[in-house]
Amino acid sequence: MKRLCLLIASGLTLLGPVQADAQDKSGTWTGVVTESVSDCQNIVKALPKEYRLILTQKGDELVIMEERAKRPYRGSFDSNSPGRIQVRGTYADSGGYVSEEVFIQFVGSSSGTGRSVWRWSDGWHQCGGHFRFTLKKRDPG
Numbered sequence: 321m322k323r324l325c326l327l328i329a330s331g332l333t334l335l336g337p338v339q340a341d342a343q344d345k346s347g348t349w350t351g352v353v354t355e356s357v358s359d360c361q362n363i364v365k366a367l368p369k370e371y372r373l374i375l376t377q378k379g380d381e382l383v384i385m386e387e388r389a390k391r392p393y394r395g396s397f398d399s400n401s402p403g404r405i406q407v408r409g410t411y412a413d414s415g416g417y418v419s420e421e422v423f424i425q426f427v428g429s430s431s432g433t434g435r436s437v438w439r440w441s442d443g444w445h446q447c448g449g450h451f452r453f454t455l456k457k458r459d460p461g
Contacts, residue, residue: 345377348374350370351370404424432455
């Protein structure tokens with residue numbers, strides 16, 4: 321009996337870290353915008369092209385930062401839907417502020433798809449848009 325308990329405990333110890341590592345999305349990712357729509361006259365967000373993103377995960381919390389702009393988007397994993405996250409970011413742009421909400425569905429450990437909905441406002445005027453993208457981990461490790 322003692323041997324069986326030791327064997328089960330050893331197996332659980334080995335399974336624990338593997339599962340946690342498989343869930344970690346930290347790293348450098350390439351995002352490719354596939355569709356972009358804007359109803360703003362002078363603001364174009366997320367032109368269809370490649371972007372490099374840095375993802376940092378601590379537990380269920382995630383920070384995504386576009387490599388050039390260095391604007392953090394913060395959020396967490398959806399506990400009701402494995403692999404799905406929602407992050408938000410707000411930043412100054414073109415004399416006003418942009419508020420953006422991003423939804424990503426990860427597929428395995430090295431790819432995903434997502435969409436973003438954003439609004440710009442200067443306090444008097446507002447406009448917005450949305451875009452869709454795909455993600456690939458640059459070094460799936």
